[in-house]
Amino acid sequence: MSQYRDAVRTARSVVVKIGTTALTTKSGLFDAGRLARLVEAIETRMKAGSDVVIVSSGAIAAGIEPLGLNRRPTDLATKQAAASVGQVALVNAWSAAFTRYDRTVGQVLLTAHDISMRVQHTNAQRTLNRLRSLHAVAIVNENDTVATNEIRFGDNDRLSALVAHLVGADALILLSDIDGLYDADPRKSDARFIPEVTGPDDLGGVVAGEGSRLGTGGMRSKLSSALLAADAGVPVLLAASVDAAAALTDASVGTVFAPRPDRMSARRFWVRYAAEASGALTLDPGAVRAVVKQRRSLLAAGITGVSGRFFGGDVVELRDTDGEMVARGVVAYDAGELTTMIGRSTSDLPAEMRRPAVHADDLVAV
Known part of the structure; x- marks a missing residue:
């Protein structure tokens, strides 16, 4: 096992990002059963001694069925309405799943603006740290009910990288329907799998695509966010949600991104990546x-x-x-x-x- 996979495997503080497709059926409906299975894998990691913060997508998808919609909305007002309903369903599902393990969850809704402003940035950091000190599981999501352009923020990929640095995480794990980084779309060509990214040379010829119809992210968003976190000094593992158990135990699946040797200070990170x-x-x-x-x-x-x-x-x-x-x-x-x-x-x-x-x-x- 490489030293970078080992760093993810042994990380004491982990941010886990859950993509929309990891929580929905093929038809796009929210699936609480999938969420419960992810919680089982996360609980195993927590029992092993790791502190986990979850960045969860899926609010808009979770609001589709309760509102009687037949597909993911495309206009902003309906997206925000679906997110309003879906955020309730989403956090309730996380709470119900963790209740089986006697764990309490806390919801933290953020926008890119919250992260960009130094005062809000510090307040969010304080809230997340306090939740962890009280042994509650923080469920972070973008506040799509008030976001505008931020709804296209990248399916929470970038947000998860910012949160990883915000809480001083030792590793970031990105889980979705993609099992790792390829140099092209594996569904359309004879793509080459890239198990490890240690520098620019490993990305030569990589063509990253846009997201699915269910979520807003894609390989381009995930690659950008993984490189952001790695540049800040946080090792990253990109893996499929169906491989969550392996990703969260021995980090033997997916693509691992090597972090820069020295961790960027909180202020310099904020100046470079977070601030508007x-x-x-x-x-x-x-x-x-x-x-x-x-x-x-x-x-x-x-x-x-x-x-x-x-x-x-x-x-x-x-x-x-x-x-x-x-x-x-x-x-x-x-x-x-x-x-x-x-x-x-x-x-x-x-x-x-x-x-x-x-x-x-x-x-x-x-």
Whole structure:
């Protein structure tokens, strides 16, 4: 067994993401029996000593039958209505399944906006940690009843990667109808299975597709989310829900993604992946080199343009002269202030404006 599979197998804190197709029949109806079987596998892992947080899709699918719909809705209002009904059915099913093992569940509904805002991000982290300390099983789902574009967030794949870092998990396990990573759609071609991803070379020639009609994710979403978590220092296992028992015990199935050697700090992770950018700064070539290659602070002298409405403490994108984003960081000044500072050397600025526009400690290259 590789060291990365072993890391997943022995992880003490695990986030398990359950895809919509893992909880539905072929006709798209929610199947509580499938959920109960997944709980059995999760309970085995928990009894072995691991702490598990569940990120569960399936709210919209769970609302289809109670509302008398004959298929997954496509318009936003009906999606939100189905999610409203389905979230109740979904968390009740999780609760009923875990009750057999004398475990209490707690529901945590999030949107991408909640994760992107530092205060809400910290509150969500505190809630999840407290649930775990009280030995309750956290069931995390995207709040589709109020989300708009976030309903197409990636079937909770990206959310699960963000939650894995949020709770300091030792591993992320993505379970769906896909048994691992292939270099093409295994249903349509002679695709090659990829058992382990340790770097970019392992992804050469990989073509990742979109999601199914039941869920919103797909291999593209799962691959992106697995790489996000791995880049943050969390090992990832991508496996089929029918192989949940093996995935959660010895990690002998699916595709494993190697984590970066050093775990990214919570603040740098938030800046790079979670926070919404409120604006952008355009940098001259010298500033790009200083920021990206030398990891130095961004000074006003290296800025050639300011766009967006932002305030000191907001996250902004740093772009090169071609408009390509090269980094993200927490800006020290409001947009109006920074506009007056463009291209000026530090010695030419008033004393109160001599701080870096973006300090190196608050800057992450992308």
